[in-house]
Amino acid sequence: MGEGRGMTTTKQKTTKRLVSALAAALALFAFTERAEAQQILLTGPLAGAPAVRKLRWHRKGRFEVAPAISFTLLDEYQRTILMGARLNYNFTDWLSFGAWGAFGAIKIPTHLSEQIQEVNASRRQFDPTSMYRQRQLTAVNLGPDFEKQLGSMDWVVAPQLTAVPFRGKLALFQSIYLDTDLYFFGGPAFVGVTERKNCEECIDSFEMASRVAIAPTFGLGFTFYINKWSALGFEWRGLPFSWNTSGFDTAGGGKDKKFPDNKITNDDRQFNFNQMLTVSYNIYLPFQYKVSE
Amino acid sequence: MKSSPIGLLVAVALGIFPAQSWAQAKAGGKVTVAGKAAATKDSEGVIDADASGSAAAGSDAAAAEGAPAAGDTAGEAGEEGETPTGSGLEDICKIDPAACPNLDMDKEAARPLKEQIFAVQQAYALRVRRFELQAGWSQSLNDQFVSHPTPNLALNYYITNVLAIGINGQYYAPFNLDKDFNAQVRRAARVAVPLTEYQWGAALNFTYVPAYGKFAGFGDFIFHYDAYVVGGVGAMSVRPIPVIDPDNRNFEYQTKLAFNAGIGLRIFFNRWFAAVLEVRDYVFNDKLESLTYSRIPGPGPNGAANPNTWYGETSLTNNVQAQLGAAIFIPFSFNYRLPK
Numbered sequence: 001m002g003e004g005r006g007m008t009t010t011k012q013k014t015t016k017r018l019v020s021a022l023a024a025a026l027a028l029f030a031f032t033e034r035a036e037a038q039q040i041l042l043t044g045p046l047a048g049a050p051a052v053r054k055l056r057w058h059r060k061g062r063f064e065v066a067p068a069i070s071f072t073l074l075d076e077y078q079r080t081i082l083m084g085a086r087l088n089y090n091f092t093d094w095l096s097f098g099a100w101g102a103f104g105a106i107k108i109p110t111h112l113s114e115q116i117q118e119v120n121a122s123r124r125q126f127d128p129t130s131m132y133r134q135r136q137l138t139a140v141n142l143g144p145d146f147e148k149q150l151g152s153m154d155w156v157v158a159p160q161l162t163a164v165p166f167r168g169k170l171a172l173f174q175s176i177y178l179d180t181d182l183y184f185f186g187g188p189a190f191v192g193v194t195e196r197k198n199c200e201e202c203i204d205s206f207e208m209a210s211r212v213a214i215a216p217t218f219g220l221g222f223t224f225y226i227n228k229w230s231a232l233g234f235e236w237r238g239l240p241f242s243w244n245t246s247g248f249d250t251a252g253g254g255k256d257k258k259f260p261d262n263k264i265t266n267d268d269r270q271f272n273f274n275q276m277l278t279v280s281y282n283i284y285l286p287f288q289y290k291v292s293e
Numbered sequence: 294m295k296s297s298p299i300g301l302l303v304a305v306a307l308g309i310f311p312a313q314s315w316a317q318a319k320a321g322g323k324v325t326v327a328g329k330a331a332a333t334k335d336s337e338g339v340i341d342a343d344a345s346g347s348a349a350a351g352s353d354a355a356a357a358e359g360a361p362a363a364g365d366t367a368g369e370a371g372e373e374g375e376t377p378t379g380s381g382l383e384d385i386c387k388i389d390p391a392a393c394p395n396l397d398m399d400k401e402a403a404r405p406l407k408e409q410i411f412a413v414q415q416a417y418a419l420r421v422r423r424f425e426l427q428a429g430w431s432q433s434l435n436d437q438f439v440s441h442p443t444p445n446l447a448l449n450y451y452i453t454n455v456l457a458i459g460i461n462g463q464y465y466a467p468f469n470l471d472k473d474f475n476a477q478v479r480r481a482a483r484v485a486v487p488l489t490e491y492q493w494g495a496a497l498n499f500t501y502v503p504a505y506g507k508f509a510g511f512g513d514f515i516f517h518y519d520a521y522v523v524g525g526v527g528a529m530s531v532r533p534i535p536v537i538d539p540d541n542r543n544f545e546y547q548t549k550l551a552f553n554a555g556i557g558l559r560i561f562f563n564r565w566f567a568a569v570l571e572v573r574d575y576v577f578n579d580k581l582e583s584l585t586y587s588r589i590p591g592p593g594p595n596g597a598a599n600p601n602t603w604y605g606e607t608s609l610t611n612n613v614q615a616q617l618g619a620a621i622f623i624p625f626s627f628n629y630r631l632p633k
Contacts, residue, residue, distance in 0.1 A: 052509045074437050076474060094511075116484045141481040168508030170520075182508065248481035260480070 052167075055292040056179060058225050058284065059090035059164065066233060068280035070102055077113045077246050078150045081106040086280060094164045103155040109147045117146040140262050141248045143206030149247035151195035153274070154210065156239070158217045160187030170224070179225040189217035189239055196247035199264045206247065215241035221278070229287040233280035242269040416505060417517035418564045419627045420451040427569055429618015431463060434572070435611055439488050439534065440470045445616050449500055457500040461525075463614075465491035471534060479536070487581040488534040489610065492546045494575060496527025496553055517561045524554040529575060529612070533582035533604075541597040542582065551577040557616075565625040571616040579610040 070082040084102025091097070109117075120142045123135045135142065143149050166182040190212055197209035221235025250268050253261030261267075386393035427447035433440050442465075449459030469490035479485050505519035529551040535542035555573025562568070583605035592598040 052515070055509075074435070076437050112478070112486060115486070116478075116482045119482070119484050138481065138483050146482075165511050166508040168506055168518075170504055170506035172504045180506065180508075246478075246481070248477065250477050250481060 053293065055093075055167065056225075057093045057290045057292060058179060058181070058223075058231070059096065060093040060290055062090050062289065063285040064088040064090060064096070064098070064282055065285065066280040066282040068100070068102065068233070068278050070237070070276045070278040072153070073275040073277060075110055075245075077110055078147075078152060079108045079110060080104045080153050081108070082153070082156065082276070084156070086282075088162060093167070096162045096164070097160075098162070099157060099159045101155070101157045104153045107150075107152050109150065113147055113150060116142070120146050139203045140260075140264075141246075143204075143247070146247075149196050149206050149208070151193060151243050151245040151247065154192040154194055156189055156191050156217075158187055158189035160185045160217065181223045182220065183223065183235075184218075184220045185235075186216070186218035189215050191215060191239065191241065193243050195244045195269075196264050198266070202249065202262065202264050213241045213243060215239055223282060228289055229284050231282040231284070233278070233282050235278045235280070237276050237278060239274040239276065240272065241274070242271045244268045244270070245272060416454070417507070418519075418561050418567075418622065419454055419629065420457070420502065420622065421454040421627075423451050423627065424623045425449040425451065425457065425459070425620050426623065427461070427618055427620045429569060429571075429616045431614040431616040433612060434615050435613040438472060438475050438486055439490060440472065441465050441491050441612060441614070442468045442470070443491075443494075443614070445614075445618065447498075449498070455502045457502075459498050459500060460496065461498060462493065462495040463491075464493050466493065469534075475536070485536045485584065487584065487605065488536055489531055489579055489581070490534050491612070492530035492532070494527065494529040494551060494612075496525040496551065496575075498523050498525030498527075498553070519559050519561075521557045521559070522555070523557060523571070523573065524552075526550070526552050529577050531577070531579060533580070535582060535603075537582055537584055538586040538597060538603075541586070542603045544582070544600075544603065547580070549577040549579065551575050555614075559620060564627070565622040567620045567622075569616065569618045569620045571618075573614050573616070575612040575614065577610055577612070578607055580607050581605050 064086065066086040066088075068084055068086055070084070072080045072082075081104070082102035083105040084100065086098060086100040088096040088098030120135075120138070123138075124144065162183050162185040164181050164183040168180050168182075170178045170180050172178070191214075192210060193213050194208050194210045197205075197207040199205045199207075217237060217239045219235055219237035221233055223231045223233050225231040244264070247264070248268065249260045249262060249264055250270065251258050251260070252263055252265050252267035253259040257267050425448070427445070427449070429445045430442065431445045432442050443463040445461060445463050447459055447461035449457040451457040471488060471490075475486060475488065500521050500523045502519050502521040504521075505517070507515055507517045509515050527550075528548050530546045530548050532544040532546045533542075535544060553573050553575045555571055557569060557571035557573075559567040559569050581604070583603055585605075587595050587597040587599075587602050589596045590598070595602060
């Protein structure tokens with residue numbers, strides 16, 4: 001008993017010490033914060049002056065029309081080149097609202113898809129009509145032409161908000177000087193996707209179906225201003241959503257639905273962190289920019 | 294002798310009087326350019342008695358940002374921009390009319406300044422004869438089958454301000470990740486893709502810095518950056534991951550000649566510490582696992598356990614790595630060759 005009481009007392013003391021130390025630490029933090037928050041009263045001609053004078057407002061009050069070409073990255077089965085444009089209105093030099101839209105103009109199967117189709121074709125050449133033993137195990141997954149069952153991104157429309165926190169300039173070889181900015185954007189995206197149609201009896205059923213996937217989109221980009229009214233843009237965009245890129249039956253069966261079930265269902269849509277790089281030529285309207293004081 | 298203290302006092306008074314008149318904006322009268330700047334820029338309504346001195350300091354600060362500041366104007370105007378209406382000046386004019394300044398301030402203010410303003414003035418951080426120690430974490434960008442994250446270390450020495458020679462190294466071995474996607478493809482299509490894992494990489498590199506600049510963040514603070522290209526030659530230790538016949542095949546790491554080329558961006562937090570973002574492609578000739586396997590057991594000449602039967606075709610492989618890291622320049626300080 002006595003020992004237990006003693007232990008309790010020691011614990012209480014320790015707790016008290018801990019609480020005191022914590023309170024003291026918090027007090028110190030609070031004190032430091034207050035000290036750091038003190039405003040330095042600048043006097044003289046630079047008091048209240050902006051960090052940059054005569055700043056060329058390339059964006060403020062201007063529309064941005066930017067034809068753009070986007071290249072998807074890290075695709076497993078098919079690369080897509082999207083042609084489109086970005087349209088923004090810049091309320092201020094650091095905030096704009098607009099949309100990016102593009103359609104999947106060129107679709108290029110990856111080397112993996114070519115390899116799969118090569119093997120698939122060689123299996124089928126034995127007997128293209130009957131279910132030959134060599135392709136029994138892949139009958140649900142591989143149609144006559146694997147490249148035609150691949151999921152594709154047909155179009156994208158993404159209303160987006162763009163923030164431009166960083167403005168600057170760049171000296172190239174000490175002879176070419178460019179105004180630049182670094183921007184971040186984000187918003188919802190509506191993606192037109194074509195992928196293998198859901199089926200219960202999926203052997204020899206390789207029809208495709210289209211749907212609209214809604215996904216977040218975000219990214220960052222650099223703008224290099226060539227003159228008063230145009231610029232080159234480079235941006236990276238993330239567009240994560242789940243879709244069936246291969247047309248394979250990969251899930252839906254077993255306890256956790258992570259085993260094939262010989263059906264094509266929504267469970268076969270795998271989460272993909274779709275990424276793309278975009279190159280754009282930006283045109284700003286009106287052609288003349290404003291300059292800060 | 295008795296009048297000498299009074300003379301000294303008058304001399305001192307004359308000496309300090311012009312300084313006071315520069316800083317004070319006269320109500321209803323003409324004001325100096327410095328006075329105007331102070332009056333318009335100081336939102337608190339504080340007028341600094343040492344405005345001309347501040348302006349000079351301010352001009353340095355502003356010039357460092359590459360923009361002509363009001364301080365420049367103030368500094369120039371302050372030298373000859375006094376208005377001939379103050380009582381002190383009237384006294385001077387009375388004593389010596391020839392020495393009385395007679396300037397049209399509007400005309401002087403409109404006079405174009407011919408000061409040379411550089412588009413980008415003094416590089417913020419000089420690199421010449423400094424070591425750069427880089428440490429960071431890399432992530433492979435182009436391999437959808439096996440990801441190859443790695444810590445990365447580099448040491449560069451800048452022979453000139455734009456050219457450096459250096460070494461770098463990576464240690465991939467514990468971090469290779471065979472993705473689930475590979476197993477799914479094997480299961481669904483009965484097609485196996487040869488996979489490769491990396492152990493380490495090292496290279497001798499040259500770095501060239503063709504571009505530098507600065508950014509204003511949120512219109513409030515300014516940071517400097519430079520962009521570089523890097524290329525070199527070195528080695529990578531790699532081996533296939535057995536997927537075709539894992540029961541018999543157990544590959545040893547082999548060292549391959551590897552070339553690399555890349556671009557990078559350095560953002561300076563101060564003159565010796567920077568964040569680094571780099572994308573570099575390491576190219577090497579990879580020997581892939583054979584897609585066929587021997588049905589003959591044992592280590593005989595064509596046996597499944599004979600390593601000579603394990604390798605298939607060779608393939609030029611790109612290992613594109615994106616690195617995020619930090620750079621420290623040593624020595625920490627440096628001197629500019631010219632004052633500006």
